[in-house]
Each structure stands twice: as structure tokens, then as C-alpha cells.
Amino acid sequence: MDRAALASRVHLPRQPLLRHLPVALVAGVVLYVVVARLSTYNEYQVGEIGAYVVALVGLSLLTGVNGQISLGHGAFMAVGAYTVALLMTHTSSNFVLELAAAAGVAAAAGIVIGIPATRLKGPYLAGMTLLFALALPSIADKWPATFGGDQGLTTTVPTAPGSLSAEEWLALIQVGIALVVMVLVANLLWSRFGRAFRAVRDDEIAASLAGIHVARTKVLAFAISAGCAGLGGALLVLSTGVANTGEFPLTLSIQLLAAMVLGGTGTLVGMVWGGILLVYLPQWSTSASNHFNLGSGANAYMATIIFGAVLIVAMLAAPNGIQGGLRWLWAHRPHPGQGGRGAPAPVAVSAGD
Amino acid sequence: MSLFFDYTLDGVANGMIYAALALALVLIYRATRIINFAQGAAGMLTTFIAFSLLSRGWGYWWAFTAVLIIGFAIGAVTERVLIRPLHGKSELNPVIVTIGLLVVFEGLAGAIYGNASRGFPAAFSQSGLKVGSTVVAFSHFDLFILIAVLAMMAATLVLFRFTSLGLRMRASAFSREIARLLGVRVGLLLTLGWALAGIAGSLAGLLVAPTSSFGPYYMDLILVYGFTAAVIGGLESPVGALVGGIISGLCISYVGGYLGSGLEPLGALALLMVALMVRPEGLFSRPPARRV
Numbered sequence: 283m284d285r286a287a288l289a290s291r292v293h294l295p296r297q298p299l300l301r302h303l304p305v306a307l308v309a310g311v312v313l314y315v316v317v318a319r320l321s322t323y324n325e326y327q328v329g330e331i332g333a334y335v336v337a338l339v340g341l342s343l344l345t346g347v348n349g350q351i352s353l354g355h356g357a358f359m360a361v362g363a364y365t366v367a368l369l370m371t372h373t374s375s376n377f378v379l380e381l382a383a384a385a386g387v388a389a390a391a392g393i394v395i396g397i398p399a400t401r402l403k404g405p406y407l408a409g410m411t412l413l414f415a416l417a418l419p420s421i422a423d424k425w426p427a428t429f430g431g432d433q434g435l436t437t438t439v440p441t442a443p444g445s446l447s448a449e450e451w452l453a454l455i456q457v458g459i460a461l462v463v464m465v466l467v468a469n470l471l472w473s474r475f476g477r478a479f480r481a482v483r484d485d486e487i488a489a490s491l492a493g494i495h496v497a498r499t500k501v502l503a504f505a506i507s508a509g510c511a512g513l514g515g516a517l518l519v520l521s522t523g524v525a526n527t528g529e530f531p532l533t534l535s536i537q538l539l540a541a542m543v544l545g546g547t548g549t550l551v552g553m554v555w556g557g558i559l560l561v562y563l564p565q566w567s568t569s570a571s572n573h574f575n576l577g578s579g580a581n582a583y584m585a586t587i588i589f590g591a592v593l594i595v596a597m598l599a600a601p602n603g604i605q606g607g608l609r610w611l612w613a614h615r616p617h618p619g620q621g622g623r624g625a626p627a628p629v630a631v632s633a634g635d
Numbered sequence: 636m637s638l639f640f641d642y643t644l645d646g647v648a649n650g651m652i653y654a655a656l657a658l659a660l661v662l663i664y665r666a667t668r669i670i671n672f673a674q675g676a677a678g679m680l681t682t683f684i685a686f687s688l689l690s691r692g693w694g695y696w697w698a699f700t701a702v703l704i705i706g707f708a709i710g711a712v713t714e715r716v717l718i719r720p721l722h723g724k725s726e727l728n729p730v731i732v733t734i735g736l737l738v739v740f741e742g743l744a745g746a747i748y749g750n751a752s753r754g755f756p757a758a759f760s761q762s763g764l765k766v767g768s769t770v771v772a773f774s775h776f777d778l779f780i781l782i783a784v785l786a787m788m789a790a791t792l793v794l795f796r797f798t799s800l801g802l803r804m805r806a807s808a809f810s811r812e813i814a815r816l817l818g819v820r821v822g823l824l825l826t827l828g829w830a831l832a833g834i835a836g837s838l839a840g841l842l843v844a845p846t847s848s849f850g851p852y853y854m855d856l857i858l859v860y861g862f863t864a865a866v867i868g869g870l871e872s873p874v875g876a877l878v879g880g881i882i883s884g885l886c887i888s889y890v891g892g893y894l895g896s897g898l899e900p901l902g903a904l905a906l907l908m909v910a911l912m913v914r915p916e917g918l919f920s921r922p923p924a925r926r927v
Contacts, residue, residue, distance in 0.1 A: 406915070408670065
């Protein structure tokens with residue numbers, strides 16, 4: 283890396299917490315101010331984005347950083363959602379504890395799936411997680427007395443403090459937790475665990491020669507990732523107020539994958555783009571479908587078709603996603619005094635690398 | 636005891652369908668080391684095409700033949716347009732692309748035909764055959780399934796064992812570079828592998844449709860059951876696909892019969908996890924040497 287490039291590097295503190303926390307705090311304050319000015323419906327959507335971001339961060343960690351694919355993260359979201367709904371129905375414990383339990387139970391499910399996964403290569407693991415996503419709802423259907431059958435289970439949000447409206451409070455909870463999860467995962471990726479995740483992704487044999495316990499590392503990544511998905515699922519059903527299997531079809535798992543790829547696999551900030559797509563793309567596609575008068579039958583499926591088509595095109599044309607594109611632009615930005623000669627060496631500005 | 640007998644017959648008939656889909660996955664995996672997750676959805680789409688042809692007054696066998704040809708074409712086009720550009724990249728990329736294709740196929744079918752499940756005609760009677768005076772859970776249509784899938788398997792085996800085309804396909808699956816040096820047109824044969832898989836997938840779609848709730852998603856579970864069958868068989872051998880299909884068909888039928896219907900997917904998941912933990916390379920292939 284030459285001197286000019288070094289000088290142009292953004293200087294963030296070396297200490298991970300000092301690097302990530304101020305950014306998250308600024309984002310938190312901005313979002314707090316913004317949420318207070320939004321309409322109720324938009325608050326609801328911002329909160330949903332927060333819930334999806336939590337799940338997507340987990341998927342990005344698993345697939346982008348650790349190299350394991352999951353087509354079943356929608357099912358881990360369902361595990362978290364049902365856990366929190368069951369706790370809310372049968373106990374009256376602390377709200378934070380209930381969310382923690384949702385993440386914990388989903389992480390345990392992640393360990394169960396992650397242990398056979400340690401011996402599997404990509405396509406096998408994809409097939410197994412696909413079957414997991416299809417099989418899990420049958421548990422809820424089989425025991426309707428426990429899981430509420432088609433109606434599902436209702437969830438409640440803690441009462442809002444002070445002058446906040448219920449919607450504002452919910453959106454702030456969801457967005458706030460998303461920020462906390464992003465800071466925690468960013469710190470994790472900066473630590474020796476993050477280095478181990480990447481080493482295992484790049485070359486398992488080299489990683490084990492370097493003293494990394496490959497199987498343990500992969501299971502750990504799976505558990506953390508599933509835990510994030512479970513927490514995201516729990517946050518998501520707070521918005522809808524009800525946890526039922528219809529909320530977590532196979533399509534959701536695939537849309538999560540598409541959102542992760544489009545946002546930028548392996549990045550954390552890119553997952554915000556992914557969450558925005560998950561919430562807004564169905565709306566845009568429905569209005570586009572209305573615009574072209576495709577009929578109500580087509581409306582319902584337009585988002586699905588667009589998600590699939592965009593996933594294919596992105597994989598063929600831009601596998602680094604939106605965040606990858608932004609990083610490329612940042613690395614290739616014009617430099618004063620350099621006369622625009624030659625691009626500087628790519629500089630990693632996020633915690634992902 | 637007679638219940639066990641019925642579950643067994645049912646399992647064999649269903650296992651044949653899983654074997655057909657497993658054969659499709661195996662044909663593609665042998666040629667390109669890719670699992671085609673869109674295989675089931677492609678079979679769903681071609682079966683909807685058959686549905687349209689039938690409702691326009693086509694005869695069953697004409698529609699049947701036409702749809703197998705369309706399946707062949709879809710397989711070939713998929714390989715050429717979507718899979719070929721991914722060659723040499725991460726093994727996750729084709730997984731994601733075929734998943735994207737699965738979603739597009741299901742979305743198209745849903746947008747055109749709607750979400751409601753319909754009835755799809757069977758080629759033969761679906762009421763149980765009579766053995767002596769007792770009716771067993773095996774119909775003329777099940778017999779047709781058995782014969783159709785076995786014929787497909789036999790044709791595949793003959794192709795690979797006894798024809799020069801099959802030898803060249805095996806050579807290009809074994810080593811692309813060496814086969815190419817020997818004058819084999821590897822690219823064409825990879826496309827042919829995907830196209831043949833398209834036929835097997837379409838056949839599976841046509842055979843499942845009469846016995847299931849025929850709608851945009853009816854092949855989802857068949858795909859993962861077929862995947863389970865293919866993994867048990869080792870993903871490399873057509874015979875393995877057949878054996879794996881019957882094993883998974885029987886297991887899934889017993890789980891559904893004795894533990895309650897609705898639990899079949901969980902039974903399949905348990906079966907797949909056990910198979911992957913005990914013998915991840917499958918029954919019919921050797922564990923690969925890992926190159927450091």
C-alpha cells in the first residue's frame with residue numbers, strides 16, 4: 283500500500299469497542315430522532331427492518347464469514363418467535379429475558395443442525411437446511427394445543443414509557459436491538475473467533491494446522507447465527523402480534539438468502555440494505571404489478587418472482603452485492619493530488635474484513 | 636400386520652418417485668458437481684404445462700411426451716445460460732442460483748395458475764388392486780409408476796454402461812481436462828446431463844401430481860425427499876438413487892403411518908441427518924480423498 287493510500291485511510295481506533303460503539307451510538311441517536319417524526323405505519327416498517335437486520339447479520343456471519351450456507355434461517359426465526367410467544371403466553375417473566383431465551387433456544391437448534399453440518403460441504407448442507415425449513419412447521423401443525431394451530435400464539439409488547447406511543451416504542455426496541463447485535467457481532471468478528479471463522483472458510487486443512495478446532499468453530503458459528511435468527515424472529519412477531527407458521531414459509535428462508543446476497547455477503551452494514559429490501563421490495567413489486575394491470579393473482583407472486591430473478595442476476599453479475607459495490611466505489615474514489623492515476627489498493631473500512 | 640403391508644407398498648410406490656427425482660439430481664451431480672435445487676420446481680412447471688395441454692383436449696400420452704421433451708429443453712437451457720458462467724467460482728454460487736430459479740418457477744406457476752391445489756389426472760386407475768379377495772394399497776397407477784421409473788433407470792444404466800455416448804459422458808464427469816484432450820466435447824455432454832435430468836424431473840412431477848395437492852409448491856417436499864434418497868445412495872450412482880429412493884420411501888411411509896401423518900418431513904430430516912453422520916459419502920460411493 284503506497285503512502286497516498288495510507289494517508290487517505292480512514293483512521294478508526296484499533297480497539298474494536300471504540301471503533302464500533304461511537305458509530306452505533308450516532309446511528310442510534312439519528313434513528314431515535316427520525317422515528318419520532320415518522321408516521322405510525324413507517325415506524326412499524328422501520329421496526330421490521332430492524333428485526334430482519336438481526337436475522338440477516340446472523341446469516342451473513344454464517345455464510346459470508348464462515349462459508350457455511352443455510353437455506354433454513356426462516357425456520358430458526360420461527361423457533362425464536364414461538365419461544366418468545368410461548369413464554370409470553372405461559373409466564374410473565376422479564377421481556378429482556380424472554381428475548382434472550384428466544385435467542386438461546388434458537389442457538390440450541392442451531393447446534394443440533396450445526397453438528398452434522400461440520401462434516402458437510404456446501405450443497406449437502408444446503409439440502410439439509412432446506413429440509414429443516416420444510417420440516418419444522420410440521421411440529422407446530424402436529425401439536426396445535428401447544429402451538430396454537432393455524433391461529434398461532436399472540437405476543438405482547440411492554441408498555442411504552444413516558445410520552446412514547448406504542449409503535450414508536452416497539453420500533454425503538456427493534457432498531458436498538460439491531461444496533462446492539464451489530465456492535466456485538468462486529469466485535470466478535472474482530473476477535474480471535476472472527477479470525478478463526480474466516481480461516482475455516484478459506485481453508486479447513488490450513489486452519490486445523492494452525493491449531494484451530496475446525497468442527498468446534500463451525501458449530502459455534504452456526505449457534506451464533508441461529509441465535510441471531512431466533513432473536514430476529516422474536517422481534518418480528520412483536521410487530522405482527524402473532525406467531526404462526528404462515529409467517530415463516532420456505533419462501534422467507536430464500537428471501538433472507540436473497541437479501542443477504544444483495545446486501546453484500548459477509549458484510550454487516552450491507553445487511554441494512556438487505557433488511558430494507560425485504561420490507562420494501564414486496565410493496566414496490568405489488569405497486570408495479572398494479573401499474574401494469576397484471577391482476578391480483580400475479581400481484582401475490584410478483585415479489586417472489588422478482589426476489590428470485592434478482593438473486594440469479596446478482597449472483598451472475600454482481601456477487602458482492604450493494605455493500606461490495608459501495609466499497610468498490612470508496613476504494614476507487616478520485617484522489618486530489620494523485621491526478622487520478624491508478625486506483626489505490628482496496629482499503630477495508632468495515633469490520634467484516 | 637396388513638397395515639404394515641400397506642405402508643410398505645405405499646412406501647415402495649412413493650420411493651420410486653423419490654428415486655426418479657434422485658436420479659435427476661444424480662445425473663447433474665455426476666456431470667457438474669452441483670445439486671440442482673430447482674429440479675423439483677422445474678418438474679412442477681412442466682406438469683402445469685401438461686395440465687394446460689390436457690385442458691385443451693390433448694391426449695394424455697401426447698401431453699406426457701411433450702412435457703418430457705420440454706423438461707429436456709429446460710434442463711439444457713438452464714445449464715447453458717445460468718450454470719455455465721459460474722464454472723470455477725465458489726460452490727455456493729450454483730446453490731444460490733438454483734434456489735433463485737426454484738423461487739422464480741414457483742412464482743411463475745403461482746402467478747399464472749393461482750395458489751389453489753387442483754386435481755391432475757392419472758394415467759391409470761388409482762383404486763387398489765385386488766389380490767385374491769383383499770384390496771391392497773397398490774393401484775394400477777402405482778404399478779405404472781414402478782414400471783416408468785424402472786424403465787428410466789434401466790435406460791440410464793444402458794446409456795452409461797453400453798453406449799459410446801455414455802462412456803464419453805462418464806469420461807467428462809471423471810475428468811473434464813483429460814476427456815477434452817481425448818477429443819470429447821465436454822461442454823455439450825454437460826448440457827446433455829442437465830437435459831436428461833430435466834426428463835427425469837418432469838417424469839417425477841407427472842407421477843406425483845395425481846396423488847398430491849397439485850399446486851405451485853407440491854414438489855418442494857418431493858425435492859427434499861429425492862435429495863435424501865440421492866444422499867443415501869451416494870449422489871453418484873443411478874443404482875444408489877433407486878436404493879436410496881426405496882429406503883427413504885419406506886422410512887417416510889412408516890413414520891407417516893405409525894407416528895402420524897404430518898410428521899413425514901421430520902422423519903425425512905432425521906433420516907438425512909443420520910445418513911450424513913453415519914455415512915456422508917453414501918452407500919454406493921467411496922469416500923473421496925482430500926487433497927491438501
